[in-house]
Amino acid sequence: MALSSNLDLVEVSPKAKPPVCRLMDYGKFKYQQSKRSHVAKQNQKVVHLKEVKMKPKIEEHDFQFKLRNALRFLEDGDKVKVGVRFMGRQIAHKDLGVELLEKFQAEIGEDGSVEQPIRSEGRSMHMIIAPPKKRK
Numbered sequence: 001m002a003l004s005s006n007l008d009l010v011e012v013s014p015k016a017k018p019p020v021c022r023l024m025d026y027g028k029f030k031y032q033q034s035k036r037s038h039v040a041k042q043n044q045k046v047v048h049l050k051e052v053k054m055k056p057k058i059e060e061h062d063f064q065f066k067l068r069n070a071l072r073f074l075e076d077g078d079k080v081k082v083g084v085r086f087m088g089r090q091i092a093h094k095d096l097g098v099e100l101l102e103k104f105q106a107e108i109g110e111d112g113s114v115e116q117p118i119r120s121e122g123r124s125m126h127m128i129i130a131p132p133k134k135r136k
Helices: 026-043 060-075 088-092 095-113
Strands: 009-012 019-025 047-055 078-087 114-120 122-128
Touching: 009 026, 009 060, 019 026, 047 060, 060 078, 060 095, 078 095, 088 122, 095 114
Parallel strands: 047 078
Antiparallel strands: 009 019, 078 122, 114 122
16 A cells, blocks of 8 residues: 555554554655754753852952853853862962852842852862743
């Protein structure tokens, strides 16, 4: 029947008893599947991880500049990794880094939520802030 009508015999469900087959144009079927997957990819939102780096002895204007950049990244829907890098003997004063990251978190406020709390790794300390969930 498939050959006489220029169609393909396609096995739809091989595990069923008895196996289910359909007569269809297989090329057209593959084309429609690729179209559906293409549309699904277009509707996906890719979230990037942006990074803001600071040192423990940062001036207020520089801090505000970094904060504005982080808020802009969050508005665009990207996650922000906020890092503090310790140079030389500054590593002895990790409390300054924690204070700085907590101040950053307080300044962000409702515009972002902490996805990963403050973590120390070697000579750096960082946390990850995600954009807030959209309310319906």
